Amino acid sequence: MAKQDMESKTKRRSSVSYMTKRSPLDAVIFVIITLGFIIMVYPFYNSFLISIVSKAQYLKTPFMLYPKDVTWQSYEILFRTPTLWDGYKVTLIVVFFGVLYNMFLTTTLAYGLSRKRFPGKGILMNLIIVTMYFGGGMIPSYLLIKKLGLMNRISALILPTGLNTFYMLIMRNYFQSLPASLEESAKIDGARDLTILFRIILPISAPVISTITLFYALDRWNDWFGAVLYIKDVKKYPLQLVLRNALSIVITPEMDHVLKNSIKNKSPMGLKMAALFLSMIPIMCVYPFVQKYFVNGIMVGAIKG
Amino acid sequence: METGMISSSRSKTGRPKKSLVREIKANKHIYLLILPAVLFYLIFHYVPMYGVTLAFKKFNFVKGITGSKWVGLTNFKYIISEPEFWNAFKNTIIISFGKLIWGFPMPIILAILFSELRMNRYKKVAQTVFTFPNFLSWVIVAGFVRAIFADESGVYNALMTMLHLPQKSFLGNPKHFRSLLYLTGIWKGAGWGSIIYLATISSVDPTLYEAAAIDGAGRIRNIIHIKWPAIKSTVVLLLLLNIGGVMSAGFDQIFNLYNPTVYSTGDIIDTYVYRLSFERAPRFEVSVAVDTFKSVINFMLLFSADRFAKLIGERGIF
Numbered sequence: 001m002a003k004q005d006m007e008s009k010t011k012r013r014s015s016v017s018y019m020t021k022r023s024p025l026d027a028v029i030f031v032i033i034t035l036g037f038i039i040m041v042y043p044f045y046n047s048f049l050i051s052i053v054s055k056a057q058y059l060k061t062p063f064m065l066y067p068k069d070v071t072w073q074s075y076e077i078l079f080r081t082p083t084l085w086d087g088y089k090v091t092l093i094v095v096f097f098g099v100l101y102n103m104f105l106t107t108t109l110a111y112g113l114s115r116k117r118f119p120g121k122g123i124l125m126n127l128i129i130v131t132m133y134f135g136g137g138m139i140p141s142y143l144l145i146k147k148l149g150l151m152n153r154i155s156a157l158i159l160p161t162g163l164n165t166f167y168m169l170i171m172r173n174y175f176q177s178l179p180a181s182l183e184e185s186a187k188i189d190g191a192r193d194l195t196i197l198f199r200i201i202l203p204i205s206a207p208v209i210s211t212i213t214l215f216y217a218l219d220r221w222n223d224w225f226g227a228v229l230y231i232k233d234v235k236k237y238p239l240q241l242v243l244r245n246a247l248s249i250v251i252t253p254e255m256d257h258v259l260k261n262s263i264k265n266k267s268p269m270g271l272k273m274a275a276l277f278l279s280m281i282p283i284m285c286v287y288p289f290v291q292k293y294f295v296n297g298i299m300v301g302a303i304k305g
Numbered sequence: 306m307e308t309g310m311i312s313s314s315r316s317k318t319g320r321p322k323k324s325l326v327r328e329i330k331a332n333k334h335i336y337l338l339i340l341p342a343v344l345f346y347l348i349f350h351y352v353p354m355y356g357v358t359l360a361f362k363k364f365n366f367v368k369g370i371t372g373s374k375w376v377g378l379t380n381f382k383y384i385i386s387e388p389e390f391w392n393a394f395k396n397t398i399i400i401s402f403g404k405l406i407w408g409f410p411m412p413i414i415l416a417i418l419f420s421e422l423r424m425n426r427y428k429k430v431a432q433t434v435f436t437f438p439n440f441l442s443w444v445i446v447a448g449f450v451r452a453i454f455a456d457e458s459g460v461y462n463a464l465m466t467m468l469h470l471p472q473k474s475f476l477g478n479p480k481h482f483r484s485l486l487y488l489t490g491i492w493k494g495a496g497w498g499s500i501i502y503l504a505t506i507s508s509v510d511p512t513l514y515e516a517a518a519i520d521g522a523g524r525i526r527n528i529i530h531i532k533w534p535a536i537k538s539t540v541v542l543l544l545l546l547n548i549g550g551v552m553s554a555g556f557d558q559i560f561n562l563y564n565p566t567v568y569s570t571g572d573i574i575d576t577y578v579y580r581l582s583f584e585r586a587p588r589f590e591v592s593v594a595v596d597t598f599k600s601v602i603n604f605m606l607l608f609s610a611d612r613f614a615k616l617i618g619e620r621g622i623f
Contacts, residue, residue: 022423025524029421033431036415039492040434043449046460050452062463109342118332119325124343131350133604137596139582139589140356143370144349162345193334222442225557229583244444244561247451269458276448283440288433294440299504 051075051273058270074274084275086235087242090154094238095220098158102216105163106171107209111197113168114175132165138229145230156230157223157238164219167212170300174208175201211297214290221283243279247272360594373590380594390595393577396570400483400554405547407487412498413540417528419499420506435496446493447561451476454485482567486558493558501543505536541619549607552599574599 049064057069078084113125136144141160150156178201186196202209224240231237237245249268329336355370360380362373384390415435422428438446453460454475462472475485513531522530556575563571574595581592614620 023524025421026423029418030424033418033422033427037431037434040438040496043453043492047449047452059458062458063460063467105342105345108338112335112339112342115332115335118335119328124339127351128346131346133607134354134600135350136353136356137593137600138578139359139593139596140353140370141349142582143356143589144353147369160349162349163342168342193338197338218440222440222444224442224444225560240442240444243448247444247448269452272448273452276445280441280445284437287437287440291433291436294436295500295504298501 047273047276051270051277053270055270074270075278077271078274078278083234083242083246084239084278087237087239087279090157090236091221091239093154094157094223095217098161098220099213099216101158101162102164102220103209103213106168106212106216107197107202109163110168110171111175111193111201114172115193128165128168142229151230152232152236153230154236157226161219161223161226164216167215170297171205171208171212174205174300178204207293207296208300211293211300214293215297218283239279243275246275357593357597357600359590360597362590364589376590380590381598383591384595384598389572389577392569393572393574397552397554397573397575400486400559400571400573401551403483403487404490404554405544405551408491408495409544409547411491411495413502413536415495415499416502416506416536417532419503420532421524421528432496432500436500437496438493439497441493443493443557443561446489446558450485450489450562476562476564477566479567479570482563482571485562486555486571489562490555490558502536502539505539506532509535538619541617542614545610545614545619549603549610551606552603 046064049067050058051074052070052072053064053067054069054071057064113121115121135141145151145156145160150159182200182204183196186200191199222240224238224244227236227238227241231241249272359370359373361375361377362370363376363379364370365373419428419432422431451459454462456462456472456474456477461475465472473481475481509531514527517527517531552574554573554575556573556579559571559573559576560579563576578592578595578599581588581595
């Protein structure tokens with residue numbers, strides 16, 4: 001507390017110093033954040049080390065500060081294994097077509113619901129919002145997919161998650177916030193709703209469109225549970241599920257023996273961690289550049305509420 | 306933030322008296338435009354909702370949902386007599402509240418710390434690092450967790466051995482499994498959770514700080530008298546939303562981390578529903594009954610949370 005008093009005294013002398021001078025408090029905050037920083041980064045670092053050191057090294061010292069006895073064998077093995085790349089292929093298909101489908105449904109509905117009024121709008125809105133809180137659940141959805149004949153098809157990973165109501169509402173609120181005059185002048189020029197949407201509204205809505213696109217892409221990239229339910233064929237597993245299965249393999253002593261013969265000095269844990277890294281690299285590379293769009297999204301969602 | 310916007314979404318009444326048919330005709334382009342999305346909701350949301358009737362039926366694999374026989378409350382009577390259900394129910398509530406107690410304050414603390422950190426470049430890098438795990442799937446995070454907390458080859462226990470401290474099993478001991486859930490939940494979500502508070506803090510009028518500085522307020526005072534009041538209503542809203550979501554204790558996280566040895570403390574309703582549906586002898590109707598039970602409680606909670614929010618003068622959920 002004494003420290004604090006001193007601090008405020010110096011501040012009274014000149015209010016400018018509040019923004020410039022470093023105080024002990026700054027040191028404390030710096031230390032706390034840095035400790036947090038280490039805790040955040042360590043799991044990544046640790047897993048990466050496991051993926052590149054030899055088995056003997058890993059078993060001797062699971063706790064490593066720096067790599068010793070480096071081998072890239074895990075990565076070489078994985079590059080030769082098709083499973084992971086099949087997963088990549090499925091995920092890319094799901095993300096590409098899935099996001100297109102998402103954005104089509106989302107923008108059309110959001111735009112429609114942003115129009116001032118039309119008969120049935122209120123009821124429709126309520127029926128849509130109900131789905132945010134009530135759903136059939138796992139089994140009814142499963143039976144529906146079965147009935148539709150989508151079992152074991154990649155489209156089963158795409159079609160059921162066509163629209164996220166929350167994202168749609170964010171977009172609708174954005175459309176509503178656009179000046180009405182924009183659209184009126186277009187109407188006077190004889191433009192129809194569809195033309196207005198594509199020619200006028202969408203181009204000036206780039207910020208919200210890109211944010212929502214990214215949200216959808218990420219959700220699709222990270223999805224694995226849909227495939228647990230609907231996909232039986234391992235070749236049609238998305239990346240996350242391939243990884244999940246690879247990570248959850250329990251290594252029994254007999255299996256370890258088999259692996260030993262085939263991979264020589266590479267631990268199964270090393271392989272698992274290498275697989276983990278190979279499936280994480282795309283997001284790691286993209287995230288720093290798209291972070292601001294995600295932040296925008298959360299702000300739009302919060303402020304417009 | 307998830308649902309705060311809905312209060313503004315109700316349609317306004319008082320439309321001019323035109324003939325309904327003429328009005329529908331005038332808006333036909335809009336109907337056409339929203340038709341695909343409406344079909345989507347019908348097929349993928351409303352058709353499964355009908356499937357909830359299965360909770361009151363005995364499922365017949367051949368005849369499907371409509372052809373199955375009504376059995377009244379038999380399925381509910383069954384789940385009430387099932388200790389595994391009550392175990393999952395209890396765990397769901399304990400884990401949810403545990404997450405609330407341990408995990409909910411973290412983003413707030415983090416946001417305040419970040420707002421007080423002056424090194425701007427470091428702050429940016431740190432924020433990227435802190436928020437990143439939120440964008441990873443629990444599959445990947447569970448991989449990290451295993452590498453650190455695995456019983457024999459994990460880093461944690463290796464470190465404990467080096468320091469001559471007792472080893473602990475987080476993934477295989479029911480006693481510690483919940484702590485692991487809280488810990489990993491914070492690791493993954495706290496950074497991203499802090500963003501919404503940070504945004505609110507940064508929208509505070511800077512002249513307030515100047516005025517406070519002239520009055521001799523230090524930074525701690527600024528936190529208590531300026532920053533905290535600024536985020537308070539966001540805190541309340543998010544807290545209520547969290548309470549409304551108590552019945553969902555985090556399926557992805559637990560499903561990727563748990564195993565039979567920790568069912569006694571780690572099995573939640575959602576994971577129990579999954580096992581009822583797809584493991585051993587599947588019992589679809591029981592699984593739907595459990596799910597329905599959960600939905601009803603969930604809805605009641607949300608509803609009361611909303612009422613409570615309005616009672617204390619905050620924005621509601623609906």
